Amino acid sequence: AKYLHGNLQSRLMASALAIESAGRAQDSSALAEEIEKARQSIQTPFDQFTSKELEPVSIELLKLLKRWDGILRIELNNVGSDEFASTSDTRNIIHVIEECFSNSLHHGFATEAKIHLEVSAAGTMLTVIDNGFGPRDGLPGLGSSLFNSIAGSSWSLSRGPDGIGTQFKLQINN
Secondary structure: OHHHHHHHHHHHHHHHHHHHHHHHOOOHHHHHHHHHHHHHHHHOOHHHHHHOOOOOHHHHHHHHHHHHOOOOEEEEEEEEOHHHOOHHHHHHHHHHHHHHHHHHHHOOOOOEEEEEEEEEOOEEEEEEEEOOOOOOOOOOOHHHHHHHHHHOOOEEEEEOHHHOOEEEEEEEEO
């Protein structure tokens, strides 16, 4: 469920936006490339994504930023050391950030996001702030279940600084 909601949904949303952009620009080669990426995301077996070896969290973050390039303007502040992020933590951090980006676009119509990640021997603190509409009232979605499964009750969603956008915080203790 984490993979389908976080990873695959985010990849397909990013592909859909890139396809739309290439279509508007009438760039047939970019359009064909983005359609092929979307097709590959759908056809790649589930176990290839969940069992693949991950690189250190700093490298995985750069890959994530590349996937979202042109969709969201993203600022990254990565503090700490890769040595303290386990493979499981790295996978969870990437899933959570993808969920935040997906929600920022889908629910908040954001155009910018800032990531602050601190990884230390004590644990991980992640903050994602966007410039969208901000959190709305309503029933919790699947993202809330993802966050609960990773951090228990050690996460929060609130209005961003100065009341603009959304601020998401998640803490993973070691």
